[in-house]
Amino acid sequence: MDFNASLRKAVKTGTVFLGRNKTRESIEAGKAKLVVVARNSPESVKNLVNEIDIPVYAYEGSSVQLGKACGMPYVVSALAVIEPGESDILSAARV
Known part of the structure; x- marks a missing residue:
């Protein structure tokens, strides 16, 4: 699976919220099905995803x-994937 292609398809055909604030809101509302975090994300974001029971994908690249x-x-x-649309991105999740 090409993660970048799956991500781009999810952004185009599904519901994906970008940015740490929108990601936090999605998690708190219980809407996020997958959270993707860049390698160089701020510690506040990394701490947030350590406290959730949602699949998290550690993106190897930078923000x-x-x-x-x-x-x-x-x-x-x-970013938070709410609905994957036509993408298979949810299969990439690593908890």
Whole structure:
């Protein structure tokens, strides 16, 4: 599975919230099915995902690379997949 391709498809066809604040809100609301965290995410984000019972994918790249993988021209330190759409991204989850 090509994670970047699956991620981009989820962003295009599903519901994905980008950024640490939206990710936190999605987790707290119980809507997130998968959380993706960039390698260089702030400690506050890493601490947040350590406390949840939701699948987490540790993205090997930086927040700049994660933003590009999402097709966005800005950095993305974390994101929450609410609905995967036509993507198989939920199969990439590592708890």
